[in-house]
Amino acid sequence: MKKTILLTAFAVLGLISCNNEGTAVNTVSSMKTPQMENFDKAFKSLGEPQNRPTEEERKRNTSELSDRRKALLVPASKELILSTGVTESELMRKTGGDMSQIIVWATQIYMKKSEDIRKNIKAEN
Structure with missing residues (x-):
């Protein structure tokens, strides 16, 4: 009986701990401004097939984004x-x-x- 109660207590503590970690992650996301979210989305859009570097852009072998790809980021950048x-x-x-x-x-x-945002979350914990 004691083993069952002890095991249940540990399981509940584990679930609560995991639940708190999820809450902290959600807090980081929820603290981002809409402009930050749009900036995130703009960068993520560079990985979409139609926005990937073309063969010609790859041949240039430069670390800088092409003007075509920069143009995808500029509106969200200006907004931010x-x-x-x-x-x-x-x-x-x-x-x-x-x-x-x-x-x-x-x-x-x-x-x-x-x-x-990270500093604020650390301060809250």
């Missing part, structure tokens, strides 16, 4: 940058409309916001 309070004119002034600079700036913002 503008969500921080930067104006469209300031965005254009700082980047000169260069797609690479816009994507890099948005990536920096995304990484900072992600780090802030």
Whole structure:
């Protein structure tokens, strides 16, 4: 009888522990802003068959994205940058409309916001 109660107690503790881990993961996802989610989706879309590098783009053998693939990221990148309070004119002034600079700036913002979310979650636990 004692073994059954003890085994049940450990099983319940294990389930509660796993449930708490799932809650923390869900919290990270739920703390992302819609702009961060769109930025995530834009990057994930690069892996879709129609957005993968073409044969010609692969032949260039460069680590930089092609203009075609950059264009897929720019709208979500601009949206993320503008969500921080930067104006469209300031965005254009700082980047000169260069797609690479816009994507890099948005990536920096995304990484900072992600780090802030992780810090907040650690502080809560």
